Amino acid sequence: MNPQKTLLKVEDLRLYYPVPGKKIGQLEYIKAVDDVSFEVKEGEVFGIVGESGCGKSTLGRAICKLNPPTSGKIVLDGEDISDYGSRQMRAVRKKVQMVFQDPYASLNPRMSVFEIIAEPLKIHHLTTSKEQMKEKVLDLLRKVGLDDYHANRYPHEFSGGQRQRIGIARALAVQPKLIIADEPVSALDVSIQAQVLNLLNKLKRELNLTYIFIAHDLSVVEHISDRIGVMYLGNFVEVGSKEELYQNPLHPYTQALLSAVPVPDPTAKKERIILEGNIPSALNPPTGCRFHTRCPKCMPCCKTEAPACHHVDGTHAVYCHLYDEKNKA
């Protein structure tokens, strides 16, 4: 593993969902991901956080092309996969795997745990004999903290946390480099969430994995991430290391999200920033800065001009007019 090596580079990625327009035969587009660029280094955990509907899942699915992007460039492990069709993507899926929020929905109820974990091994021809297949499946089960006897059981016989472990074992079967975990603990009880997060951390160390970790809960993202991108209505508004983002949030949206996170010390004073209204529709996003309709610091220029990216230092970047030279105090 080389922590300086860029494992994933995403440039100007867009994914627009076509939906029926107001007139018959006319299409309109939900701009779920709109001009997103970022990089993930080998061995890093890149967290993506934002409110429901901001495009987090779509971004995750676009990167591994479960939902084909509308445009943009994706380079994975030095290979430009932007124009790959489904056949070429089959080979790439050995490098990038997804873990989903609802492990029950993503596990075939008619397949035993053995069959579920063996399936990717078969698809990618990763074993040469039945014996080797059995050994690999049992090894994967043990890696995620399950027992050999679980192999013959079916998904409905497991708790939510155990099902998520099965989903993780299935993702690990092809020995991927990158795992995109989409809200992997959101459906679990808080005590189980910590166990699954600890398991993901342990596996990352043992198997030299890189994660993109998607969640709406800032405390969950903080627990596991090295760097974090805050998303709003299809794009990042701030990207930085965990420390920079939590200690020195610059974007008004990040500040509002963080102000709502409970602190362990109840005597510590923290002013809660209440955002007015809901996240606007991605069908017809606001002009200028997309956050201007809810921003407590909105200025006239915010309504018409999209803010540029301001690099605060090597890794901390913010998209906001407050940091334009002319607006700096």
Ligand code: ATP
């Ligand atoms: P959540 O946490 O609720 O899943 P999210 O941040 O992951 O939210 P997405 O699920 O990616 O956001 O959705 C982004 C936007 O795209 C939303 O406006 C959503 O309604 C829309 N969307 C998502 N999937 C589709 C689809 N298959 N067809 C049309 N629109 C979609």
Ligand code: SF4
């Ligand atoms: Fe608020 Fe303007 Fe900054 Fe957008 S650009 S976050 S509206 S101050």
